[in-house]
Amino acid sequence: xxxxxxxxxxxxxxxxxxxxxxxxxxxxxxxxxxxxxxxxxxxxxxxxxxxxxxxxxxxxxxxxxxxxxxxxxxxxxxxxxxxxxxxxxxxxxxxxxxxxxxxxxxxxxxxxxxxxxxxxxxxxxxxxxxxxxxxxxxxxxxxxxxxxxxxxxxxxxxxxxxxxxxxxxxxxxxxxxxxxxxxxxxxxxxxxxxxxxxxxxxxxxxxxxxxxxxxxxxxxxxxxxxxxxxxxxxxxxxxxxxxxxxxxxxxxxxxxxxxxxxxxxxxxxxxxxxxxxxxxxxxxxxxxxxxxxxxxxxxxxxxxxxxxxxxxxxxxxxxxxxxxxxxxxxxxxxxxxxxxxxxx
Numbered sequence: 181x182x183x184x185x186x187x188x189x190x191x192x193x194x195x196x197x198x199x200x201x202x203x204x205x206x207x208x209x210x211x212x213x214x215x216x217x218x219x220x221x222x223x224x225x226x227x228x229x230x231x232x233x234x235x236x237x238x239x240x241x242x243x244x245x246x247x248x249x250x251x252x253x254x255x256x257x258x259x260x261x262x263x264x265x266x267x268x269x270x271x272x273x274x275x276x277x278x279x280x281x282x283x284x285x286x287x288x289x290x291x292x293x294x295x296x297x298x299x300x301x302x303x304x305x306x307x308x309x310x311x312x313x314x315x316x317x318x319x320x321x322x323x324x325x326x327x328x329x330x331x332x333x334x335x336x337x338x339x340x341x342x343x344x345x346x347x348x349x350x351x352x353x354x355x356x357x358x359x360x361x362x363x364x365x366x367x368x369x370x371x372x373x374x375x376x377x378x379x380x381x382x383x384x385x386x387x388x389x390x391x392x393x394x395x396x397x398x399x400x401x402x403x404x405x406x407x408x409x410x411x412x413x414x415x416x417x418x419x420x421x422x423x424x425x426x427x428x429x430x431x432x433x434x435x436x437x438x439x440x441x442x443x444x445x446x447x448x449x450x451x452x453x454x455x456x457x458x459x460x461x462x463x464x465x466x467x468x469x470x471x472x473x474x475x476x477x478x479x480x481x482x483x484x485x486x487x488x489x490x491x492x493x494x495x496x497x498x499x500x501x502x503x504x505x506x507x508x509x510x511x512x513x514x515x516x517x518x519x520x521x522x523x524x
Contacts, residue, residue, distance in 0.1 A: 198230055207238050225255040232264040244268040259288035293323035300332035309339040331362050361390035368400050377404045
């Protein structure tokens, strides 16, 4: 739930117009409408709160805080003013004031689930995951179908590594709102960590259909594509191994580099010598093969000096190797078979 979806019990006509303008991101027009209402009714706490909401959505946090304090000056027990005051203070990095303001809002209206959701969000940002989960569950006891509280509980469970409960919470969010982009994104990331790449890709695509500019969904979709192929998985493992090796060398300093150099000095000869022997023997066999075939298949009566000449002569001089044609059409290296024409 975003602040633009907030609505009082009996909203006036100008409030509905301002809320609809904020929903379509026409914040300046909504602000002009609200200031016109304040000019007519300068002691309206509702108008000050709406102005604070609009200014906060435009990232004008100091002005939003001032508008919320003006609403509290008119009505000191206005819980919505404390809510937007907490949002403005948290956006400016004043966590203590934000915590006190949202605590006051909950005390004034303990039946509002969105106040628990905001406090859970602050606690999660302040790295209190267990406390954030408890606060979100407290808000769900007030309103079990509150999507913001379910979302905060989901994020807290993921930080606490409660994968099964997080997946169950995300599916509950989709049951309440099938077009909930954060739930699709969370399910895609959870399934991606479980190596279910095809289903994760489907959830990432669903999240992008709802919010085309969601960067986390685009990154998850790209990761699911890469992980479906074995080469990218091997390269990712190689990157992790290289990163660990770099950390080890950084921690060891000069000693680590000396150990690495010594390892190269010892390992390279051990690995290269068998390879050199194997490839050298294969190369010699390839170079000597024509001469060996010639010696083994030399016809009777052929002078032996020709065999030794072929043995020391480079192979590249004879394009046909040991099968060099002669004037009569016979070939050196032909098998010694009896002359069939002589027999007949």
